[in-house]
Amino acid sequence: MEHEGIVAVHLCRILDEAGYRPLEPVGTVERAIESTTRHQPALVVMDVHMAGDTLAFMALLRRLDVAVLLLTSSPHGRAHEPRWREGVAARLSKPFLEHELLAAVSTAFEAASAERRSAS
Numbered sequence: 001m002e003h004e005g006i007v008a009v010h011l012c013r014i015l016d017e018a019g020y021r022p023l024e025p026v027g028t029v030e031r032a033i034e035s036t037t038r039h040q041p042a043l044v045v046m047d048v049h050m051a052g053d054t055l056a057f058m059a060l061l062r063r064l065d066v067a068v069l070l071l072t073s074s075p076h077g078r079a080h081e082p083r084w085r086e087g088v089a090a091r092l093s094k095p096f097l098e099h100e101l102l103a104a105v106s107t108a109f110e111a112a113s114a115e116r117r118s119a120s
Helices: 005-017 029-039 054-063 098-119
Strands: 043-047 067-072 090-093
Touching (some): 029 043, 029 054, 043 054, 090 098
Parallel strands (some): 043 067
16 A cells, blocks of 8 residues: 555565565555455555545454554654554555565564464
C-alpha cells in the first residue's frame, strides 16, 4: 500500500525477486481494505501517508492478524505517534536500500510471530 507509484512498483519488484508473492499495489486505503479482505495476506507494507481512514485499515489488519511494515519518509514523524504503534511489526524510512527492505520484512514477520506466541 503505497501512494507513490514508482515506489510501489520498486517494492513489488524487490519482494518478487526475493521469493515473496506481492499483490498488486494499491494507492488508497479503500482499495487496500478490498484487497486485504479478498486475499488475506501475511504482511502489508503500508505508507503512513495514505489517503483515507488508515486507522480503520489498521484495525482490520489487527483483526485479520496481518503483520504490518510501516513506511515513512520521516524517521521522527507521524509513524512514531502512539496511534501508529499498535499492530505495527516493523518500520522503514524512505528512501531505503533493497537489503534494508528485506531485513524489515524479515523483522516484521519475526515480530508478528513472537506476538502471536505470546498471545497464546
